[in-house]
Amino acid sequence: xxxxxxxxxxxxxxxxxxxxxxxxxxxxxxxxxxxxxxxxxxxxxxxxxxxxxxxxxxxxxxxxxxxxxxxxxxxxxxxxxxxxxxxxxxxxxxxxxxxxxxxxxxxxxxxxxxxxxxxxxxxxxxxxxxxxxxxxxxxxxxxxxxxxxxxxxxxx
Amino acid sequence: xxxxxxxxxxxxxxxxxxxxxxxxxxxxxxxxxxxxxxxxxxxxxxxxxxxxxxxxxxxxxxxxxxxxxxxxxxxxxxxxxxxxxxxxxxxxxxxxxxxxxxxxxxxxxxxxxxxxxxxxxxxxxxxxxxxxxxxxxxxxxxxxxxxxxxxxxxxxxxxxxxxxxxxxxxxxxxxxxxxxxxxxxxxxxxxxxxxxxxxxxxxxxxxxxxxxxxxxxxxxxxxxxxxxxxxxxxxxxxxxxxxxxxxxxxxxxxxxxxxxxxxxxxxxxxxxxxxxxxxxxxxxxxxxxxxxxxxxxxxxxxxxxxxxxxxxxxxxxxxxxxxxxxxxxxxxxxxxxxxxxxxxxxxxxxxxxxxxxxxxxxxxxxxxxxxxxxxxxxxxxxxxxxxxxxxxxxxxxxxxxxxxxxxxxxxxxxxxxxxxxxxxxxxxxxxxxxxxxxxxxxxxxxxxxxxxxxxxxxxxxxxxxxxxxxxxxxxxxxxxxxxxxxxxxxxxxxxxxxxxxxxxxxxxxxxxxxxxxxxxxxxxxxxxxxxxx
Numbered sequence: 185x186x187x188x189x190x191x192x193x194x195x196x197x198x199x200x201x202x203x204x205x206x207x208x209x210x211x212x213x214x215x216x217x218x219x220x221x222x223x224x225x226x227x228x229x230x231x232x233x234x235x236x237x238x239x240x241x242x243x244x245x246x247x248x249x250x251x252x253x254x255x256x257x258x259x260x261x262x263x264x265x266x267x268x269x270x271x272x273x274x275x276x277x278x279x280x281x282x283x284x285x286x287x288x289x290x291x292x293x294x295x296x297x298x299x300x301x302x303x304x305x306x307x308x309x310x311x312x313x314x315x316x317x318x319x320x321x322x323x324x325x326x327x328x329x330x331x332x333x334x335x336x337x338x339x340x
Numbered sequence: 341x342x343x344x345x346x347x348x349x350x351x352x353x354x355x356x357x358x359x360x361x362x363x364x365x366x367x368x369x370x371x372x373x374x375x376x377x378x379x380x381x382x383x384x385x386x387x388x389x390x391x392x393x394x395x396x397x398x399x400x401x402x403x404x405x406x407x408x409x410x411x412x413x414x415x416x417x418x419x420x421x422x423x424x425x426x427x428x429x430x431x432x433x434x435x436x437x438x439x440x441x442x443x444x445x446x447x448x449x450x451x452x453x454x455x456x457x458x459x460x461x462x463x464x465x466x467x468x469x470x471x472x473x474x475x476x477x478x479x480x481x482x483x484x485x486x487x488x489x490x491x492x493x494x495x496x497x498x499x500x501x502x503x504x505x506x507x508x509x510x511x512x513x514x515x516x517x518x519x520x521x522x523x524x525x526x527x528x529x530x531x532x533x534x535x536x537x538x539x540x541x542x543x544x545x546x547x548x549x550x551x552x553x554x555x556x557x558x559x560x561x562x563x564x565x566x567x568x569x570x571x572x573x574x575x576x577x578x579x580x581x582x583x584x585x586x587x588x589x590x591x592x593x594x595x596x597x598x599x600x601x602x603x604x605x606x607x608x609x610x611x612x613x614x615x616x617x618x619x620x621x622x623x624x625x626x627x628x629x630x631x632x633x634x635x636x637x638x639x640x641x642x643x644x645x646x647x648x649x650x651x652x653x654x655x656x657x658x659x660x661x662x663x664x665x666x667x668x669x670x671x672x673x674x675x676x677x678x679x680x681x682x683x684x685x686x687x688x689x690x691x692x693x694x695x696x697x698x699x700x701x702x703x704x705x706x707x708x709x710x711x712x713x714x715x716x717x718x719x720x721x722x723x724x725x726x727x728x729x730x731x732x733x734x735x736x737x738x739x740x741x742x743x744x745x746x747x748x749x750x751x752x753x754x755x756x757x758x759x760x761x762x763x764x765x766x767x768x769x770x771x772x773x774x775x776x777x778x779x780x781x782x783x784x785x786x787x788x789x790x791x792x793x794x795x796x797x798x799x800x801x802x803x804x805x806x807x808x809x810x811x812x813x814x815x816x817x818x819x820x821x822x823x824x825x826x827x828x829x830x831x832x833x834x835x836x837x838x839x840x841x842x843x844x845x846x847x848x849x850x851x852x853x854x855x856x857x858x859x860x861x862x863x864x865x866x867x868x869x870x871x872x873x
Contacts, residue, residue: 198362202362202365206365206369209366209369210369210373213369213370213373214373214377217373217374217377236455239455240454240455243455243457264366267362267365267366267369268360268362268363268365268366269359269362330358331358331359331361331362332359332361332362333359333360333363334359335355335358335359336355336356336359
């Protein structure tokens with residue numbers, strides 16, 4: 185069943201989906217183009233509840249290679265899915281999963297400070313978690329069956 | 341009917357348009373992303389070219405080709421260790437031998453905390469095909485730990501340790517007289533370095549001696565003569581020789597990237613009792629467990645003092661404080677990349693300003709060395725009472741360089757050589773234009789802010805062929821390689837002679853309140869104003 189939106193609602197929701205897709209795709213794409221890119225530094229800088237896990241990944245060559253691969257291609261897949269609206273709801277879930285990892289590896293806790301400078305000031309809530317909630321909306325208020333390749337797939 | 345067909349055709353087209361509405365965005369983003377990437381890449385190539393590191397030619401020194409990695413591990417070498425306190429035992433560990441109680445502790449710690457990898461790292465340390473067949477120390481407890489380490493070639497914990505199988509000698513003379521020993525590692529207090537190294541060289545034993553090479557001027561000549569006459573492989577313990585980012589810094593200097601360098605500043609910034617040589621007094625230290633007379637050696641006779649025994653770096657009779665302990669490291673780091681040699685003159689000053697614990701050596705210390713033939717000043721500034729990070733800085737007319745765990749090159753705002761890059765905003769004088777970090781083995785021009793930030797903080801480790809190493813392990817290894825190949829290692833007697841002499845110039849200047857000069861012809865230190873600039 186296609187959801188019913190006013191055209192303004194449809195425009196707003198599609199814009200949200202496409203912007204997040206754009207962001208994911210470009211994050212993945214630049215990492216893909218940079219042969220020296222590695223998540224090791226980011227993972228090593230982790231703090232909070234799961235810091236041990238993220239440090240362990242950074243410390244193990246094959247785990248790190250797997251994390252790098254999944255991150256780059258995960259970002260690109262989610263980005264493409266949201267941008268052109270193909271398997272868009274799965275893409276939204278995948279994106280939420282990635283964002284959950286980023287959030288948990290660098291939670292903006294009361295006493296946490298990171299080597300990696302952030303561009304704003306955050307306490308508990310940061311842009312990762314906001315983008316995660318935004319993706320939840322994208323998931324719940326699907327637009328890809330109206331504007332997107334999913335429209336064609338749904339027909340069959 | 342035709343109307344219906346037209347309608348459904350129209351619907352079909354509308355349908356397709358809606359389905360594909362956002363696809364052009366993907367194309368636009370891919371195109372724009374690639375364009376941005378190629379612009380950045382082109383800028384990087386231009387910066388690298390301008391700085392003398394053309395990207396397509398790669399590095400002239402490949403990571404891993406730096407220093408020596410042993411290819412031929414034969415023949416087996418039998419070592420004797422003289423002086424096995426903290427440093428001596430660390431060197432022993434770097435050669436593959438640790439006391440079973442340490443190994444046990446690392447195993448237990450790893451069981452508690454899987455992130456504690458000391459046990460794993462020790463097991464994975466490359467085998468050097470050596471054995472430690474004798475140990476000499478004047479303190480029973482240090483000797484016991486070292487004997488157990490030397491007898492623990494299997495790297496076992498306490499549970500599986502089979503007992504001591506290695507000889508302890510009470511004097512270094514007896515150890516050196518042992519015909520089975522090929523080479524000795526000397527990690528005694530400084531006043532014993534030269535006498536033992538001279539005896540060892542005269543007996544034909546290869547020598548690895550901790551820094552500073554000597555504790556006074558006279559013995560520096562004697563040791564140099566003994567080493568040259570004997571032809572032994574001789575290495576001074578400046579393990580910074582193995583630091584890959586230093587070797588990379590040398591490449592930057594050799595290419596003249598910084599322009600004319602007129603000032604080099606090196607520093608020591610420590611702020612802990614341990615860093616100020618206030619080492620723990622061992623509870624088992626008594627006149628019965630320590631051969632006090634032998635510890636003193638040629639030093640003036642005084643009653644037994646655990647403070648002096650463990651904190652010997654604080655007294656002139658046994659050491660020279662900052663000059664011998666830390667200036668030598670800093671000087672050797674610069675000497676290895678610039679071949680500075682012994683300076684024309686030195687002025688030193690400082691005082692005991694923080695650790696008023698009865699020590700003689702200063703805890704804040706400055707030494708200024710002039711190299712008129714190189715048109716530059718080499719400045720050493722040290723504090724044991726502040727940890728604010730100041731690195732090793734080369735100040736050139738066209739650029740400056742930090743030589744740390746990571747080597748970073750900055751273009752100078754007023755550079756003439758790089759004016760074009762500056763005018764076109766291709767380089768930012770406030771950020772490194774070139775960094776080298778051992779971890780990736782790459783030289784990067786302007787990379788992402790993240791990479792830059794991590795690079796600057798030195799959060800990246802030193803690797804060889806992708807494997808992490810302790811520099812002291814590599815330094816010992818280079819010495820063993822030299823023994824096997826009948827060569828001299830990197831920090832040989834000439835380098836050690838220069839290192840020792842500049843430390844003595846600084847110490848004499850400080851203690852006697854005079855300017856010291858180096859008379860290059862006579863190869864001697866001259867005091868006062870007797871040599872004209």
